[in-house]
Amino acid sequence: MKSLDTLTRLKRFQAEEKRRHLIQIQTMIADFDRMSRDLDREIEAEEQRSGITDAQHFAYSTYARAAATRRDNLRRSADELKVQLDEAKAQLDAALEDLKKVEALGERERSDAPVEIPPRNIAGRARAVLGA
Numbered sequence: 001m002k003s004l005d006t007l008t009r010l011k012r013f014q015a016e017e018k019r020r021h022l023i024q025i026q027t028m029i030a031d032f033d034r035m036s037r038d039l040d041r042e043i044e045a046e047e048q049r050s051g052i053t054d055a056q057h058f059a060y061s062t063y064a065r066a067a068a069t070r071r072d073n074l075r076r077s078a079d080e081l082k083v084q085l086d087e088a089k090a091q092l093d094a095a096l097e098d099l100k101k102v103e104a105l106g107e108r109e110r111s112d113a114p115v116e117i118p119p120r121n122i123a124g125r126a127r128a129v130l131g132a
Helices: 002-050 062-111 122-130
Strands: none
Touching: 002 062
16 A cells, blocks of 8 residues: 555656646747747838838848747747647656556456445344343
């Protein structure tokens, strides 16, 4: 029983680790998306300030070009993280399934545990039967 409790705690810890990892990836994706939108606004403002919106133009803003490169890198990283997010979700689902199996085994083991039957008073029953 004690080893089953230890196994249950281990599986619960592993599931929580997978959940934390999943949340961390989701947070990173959200941060990258937010930074990408911020860079979009900065690029647009720089293009309006300079009056040149064609990135191929020889006088296109160096800052806008660098910001666009950074934005593209952030979007690429977010896309890669989305693949990792899918893998992390699958790992979390597997860890939760393992935890459920171990918890079910623990419940079944507890229900199969021998039930103590209080000792009967044989002398008292004998008197009742004999009418003494």
